[in-house]
Every structure is written in C-alpha cells, then in structure tokens.
Amino acid sequence: MQAMYMAAATATGGRNGQVKSDNGVLDLEVRMPKALGGANDDFTNPEQIFAAGYAACFDSALNLVIKQLKVKTGETAVTAKVSLGALGEGRFGLGVALEINIPDVSAEQAQTLAERAHQVCPYSNALKNNVEVTLAITNSQYA
Template structure:
C-alpha cells in the first residue's frame, strides 16, 4: 500500500475513557452504552465512531464512483448501523449494515453504483471477509 494519509488518536480508559486526536480536533469522552451495562447513552462509543467513519467514507467512495461514471443523481446518503456481538470462545465481533440512498436513478443503477463503491471504499476493503457487511439500497 502506498500511504496517502495517516492520523493518530490516543485512547485512555477504554470504553469509559477519553479520546484525543494528534491535532486536537477530536477530543471527547466515550462511555459504554446502556445496553452493554453503561449508565446511559449520553456519550459516544467505539461502535458509534466506527459507524460515523464508515458512513462518511462509503458516501465519499460512492460519490467518486458516481462522478467517474458521469451519472446524474440526487444527493446521496449512507446510514451505517454497526452492531457489536459475541462470537465463539467468548470473543466479540462486529457486523455492519449500510443503508445507501441514491435518488434520481433506477434501483438497478443504484445497486450497481453501490457495489462499485463497496469495492473502492477503504472501510469495505478493510472489513471484507472479516465481518458481515450488508448493503441495503434505495433510490428515493
């Protein structure tokens, strides 16, 4: 891989701690969500941050694919739903559902563009064959 960009975030305290990026832009407390034993849902958590990164990155990959194909669409959106679950041997795993909306094209074209973006997106490439990623596509 030819590196194009590198960033760094320091975590202290794990799921009930603090995150800070090397440039200070990201500087926030994280807490365990209520459904996993936390006190409430008033803070960010690792799965939320992963969902935010995946959604933004996938939408960028999608718009790159759309631009290169010279297809006219409406404004795209991607909702990333990240689930944390238990897997064998007491370990934990992730699953992702990406709800992709590409208005202004047929559903068939929207699905094709989404599949192409799934091949381009670095998050998709990093997770491929490692976690389940389900693509749901709409065109309204």
C-alpha cells in the same frame, strides 16, 4: 500499499474514557452504552465513532464512482449501523449494515453504484472477509 495519509488517535480508559485525535479536533468522552451495562446513552461509544467514519468514507467512495461514471443523481446519504456481538470463547466481533440512498436513479442503477463503491471504499476493503457487511438501497423514490 503506499500510504497517502495517516490519522492517529489515542484512547485512555477504554470504553469509559477519552479519545483524542493527534490534532486535537476530535476530543470525546466515551462511555459504555446502556445496552452493554453502561449507566446511560448520553455519550458516544466506539461503535458510533466507527459507524460515522464508515458512513462518511462509503459516501465519498460512492460519490467518486458516480463522478467517474458521469451519472446524474441527487445528494446521496449513507447510514452505517454497526453491531457488536459475541463470537464465542470470549471473543467479540462487529457486523455492519449500510443503508444507501441515491436519489434520481433507478433501483438497478443504485444497486450497481453501491456495489462499485463497496469495491472502492477503504473501510469496505479493510473489512472484507472478516466482517459481514450488508448493502441496502433505501431510496423512497426512483427515477
């Protein structure tokens, strides 16, 4: 792979610490969520940050595919739900469920566009064969 861009962030204190990007734009306190034994859910955590990045990246890939195929849609939206779980033997893993909304297209076309975006998205390609990623079309109305 030939790198087109590189981002960097530094974490201190692990799940009860601070994360900061190299340019300082991202500068967040992170805390263990209540479900994992933390005190409260008033702070972000690594899974939320990962979910935000994946959702934004997948939505960009989706819009690239839509543009390349010259499909007319409404504004798309992607929600990434990231699960953290035990794999056994002291190991942990992630699972991802992507909820994809592509207005003004048929259910079949939405599914096709989502599957193509899944082939294009760098996050999807990084997780392939390692993390279970499910795609669900959530359109409330189809064309």
